[in-house]
Amino acid sequence: MFNLPVTNIGGSELFVLEFGDIVNYFSVYTAALFAFALIFTALAIVSRPEKMVDIAFGGDAYYTKEIDPGLLRFQRFMAIACGLATLGAVVSGDVFNFTLFVSMVGITNIGIVAAYKNKHVLNAAFQYGIVAMLATVPLFGGAAIVLATTGTLSLWELYTAAVAVPLIAKIFLVLGVMGEGMAPFYIAKAEITRAQGAPFILMVHVSSLLVFLRVVEIVISM
C-alpha cells in the first residue's frame, strides 16, 4: 500500500509493519540494520559477562575483579532495553518516533554504563549523560522544525521531491543523534569501555552506530 519514493539510498521497500498510525517500514537497508540490532540484542540476552582480569604492573601477579551480580543483572536489563529501542529506531517510518527511540537509546546507554562502581567510569557516564540530555534539544528541535515547515512527520511524505526539508532541521537531527549516541565520536566514550560486562557495553556502541546509520539514511533521503 505504501511505496517509498526514494529507492536509490537504502534499496526498495520490502514490507510495512503498521501499528495503527505508527508505521514502520523495512527497506533493504533498514532490514539489514534491524537484523544487526537483533543479533546483538540476542547476544546481550544469552551471553554471560566476562570476568575481567587485571595485571598488577611491575610483577607477574594477576587477579580477576569481583563484580556484584545485581549490577550485572541491571546492566543486562538496560542492554536489552537499549536493543529494543534500537530496533524501534532503525525501522521507524516517522521522524518523531525516531527521535523518541533515539533519546531512549541515550537513556539506556547511561544506565548500562552507570552500573559500575568506579569513579572514572561514573564520571564519564555523568558527562555523557549531560551531553545526551543536551542532545535532545537539537533532536526534538529538528523534528519540530520538520513538522512546522512541512506539516508532516511521515517519511513517505518527506522523501518525496515536492517536500523540501530545511537544511537546519537536517543538521539538528544529525547533531542530536550524534549527541545521544556519540557516534561516530566514541573517543568521548573511551573511559566508558573500562566498565565490565562486554556483551552489554557492546550494546552501547551497537545502538549508537545503528541510529547514526539510520539518521544518515533519513537525512540524505529527505
Place this chain on the structure above:
Amino acid sequence: MKRKQSALTIATVSGIVCVAAAIFAAIGYLAVWLAEILIVLAFPVFVIALALWWSASEGVADIPFIGY
C-alpha cells in the same frame, strides 16, 4: 569423539546449505537475495565447524614424554 562427530555433522549440513543455495540460485529455483542470506548465515558456521572437526582429537591422546 562425540564432539568430533557433531562438528562434522554441523560442517556437512552448513556446507550443503551453502552449496545448495548457490546452485538453486544459479538455476533460478531460489531468489538470489534469499540464497545470499542463507550463505551469509551458513558460511561462518561452516568455517568454524570445519576447523573444529579437523582440530578435534581422535579419541585417546598420546601420553607425552614427561622425563625420568
Place this chain on the structure above:
Amino acid sequence: MIEYLIFALFIGLLFHGIHRKVIARVQGRPGPPIWQEILHTLKFSFKETWIPKTASQTLFVAVVLVAIGIWSAALFILLSGGSILLLFGIYLLHKIVEHGLGLSSGSPYGKFGAIRSVISAASELPLFATVGLIYFFTHSLMLSDIIAYQQVHGPLLIAAFPAAIAMYLVILSKLHYSPFAIIEAKEIVSGNMTEHFGIWRAGLEVGYAIKTYVLLYAFVLIFIGQLPLLAALLLMLLILVSLSFICAVSPMLSPYDTVTVQSLVTGAIAVYIIVLGVILA
C-alpha cells in the same frame, strides 16, 4: 555464489601474503612466501583450541562468526550492486567486532586493544565523507547507479579525487602493519586478538581476508568502474602494493596522532564538499 566467496577468501589471503612480502622486500628482508597467510590460516585451524575461563563464552565465539558473516554479506552487496551506505554500515559493524574481540575475553591486553579501537573510531569519518561526496556527484548510493554514472561521465577517481584519498586511508587503516593499526600493536601483545587463538584466529583470518578483498574491490568499483575480473584483480593488486609501500616505510603512529590524521583528512573533504556545493549552487 559460494564459489565467488571462496575465491575472494583465497585471493584475500594471498593479498595478505603479498602484503607481507612487499613490506619485507622494501625493508630489505627476504620475507615469507606469498602463500604464507593461507598456510597460516590452515595451521591455526589445526591447532588445539579452547575458550579462556574468564571469557564471556557466547560473545567470544559469536564475534568470530559475525566477523565472517558481515564481510560475506558485504561481498554480496558488491556483487549485486547494492547500497554503499549498507557497505558503510558493515564497515562500522566491523568496529563492533573489534570491540567484541577485545572485551569478550576479559584479558587486559584485549581490553587495551578494544579501547584503542574506540579511540580510532575516527577511521570511519573519512568513509562517511566519501559517501557524502559520492552522493553529491551521482545522486544515488546504489553501486549499480554509481557504475552506470561512471560509464557515462568517466571514473569518479578524477571527479571525486579527495573521496578516493579518504577511502584509500580507510583501507590503509584496516591493513595489518599499517601506521594506523594501533589496535593490534605489539606493545599490547596482539591487542584485541590476543586471546583469540587456534580455530578462532583462523576464523578471524578468514573474515579479514574477505574484508581486504571487499574493501579493495569496492575501491575499484566505486572510483574506477566495472572492469573484467582479471583487470580488476590486477588493479586491486596495484593498490595493495602501494599500500604495502606505505606500511613498510612508516612507523606506527601513536593513538592520538592516528585520530588527528584521520580527522584532518575528513575535515579537508568536508571543506571540499562545502566549496563544491557553494560553487555549483
Place this chain on the structure above:
Amino acid sequence: MDQVYVLGLLVVFAGVLIGFYALMRERDDLHRILLTDLAEILALALIALVATDLAEALILPGLVVGISELLAVSEVYLAKEDLRTPPTAPPFRIEVMESAPGIMALILVAYGIILSGFTGGAVAAVGAIFYFLCRGQNEQFAIIETVSGYAWVFWIGAFFIFMLLPAYWFFAVMIAGGAILVKVMAKMSLIGTMRGGEHV
C-alpha cells in the same frame, strides 16, 4: 502566524545559545544538571512553537523522555558523589494525626468513588495518602502494588471490550472508570514512600 513562528524560533535559539554558553562556563556538577534541565525545556518550546494539536500530543513524550533522562543522570550523580544516606525518622509529631486519619480518609475516598475516573482517583488518593502519611506505610506496600496491578489489568481488559465487542461499550466504560480510579489512587498513595521503609 509565520512571522510569529520565526520570531519565536529566534527567541528559542537565543535561549539555546545562552543555555549552552552557561553550561560551558559552569563547573559545579549539580548546577550543570539543573542547567541541562533548563536547556531541555527549550526543546519542548521548539515543539510548542508548531502550535497544532499534533505538537501538543508530541510535547508529552518529549517531556517524559526529558524527565527520565534527568532522573538517570541524577542517579549517576548520586552514585558518583556517594550521596546515599539512610532515611531518617518521621520529622513531625502532631496529635491530630493520630486521631483524624480514619474518618478523613473515609470521606475523601467515598467522595472520590462518587466522582470516579481520573479526578475521583486523585481525590481518593489524597485520602489514602493522608492515611498512610499519618499511620505509616509498613505493611501496605505489597497490597497496594497488587491492587494497582489488577486495576491495570481491568483497564486493559475494558479496552479489549471496546475493540472486540463495541456493543458492550457502557459496561467497558464502567470497568475502565472504576479501574482507573483504583489505579490512580493506588499509584498516588505511593508518592513519597519510594525511598523510605524497609520493603523498598
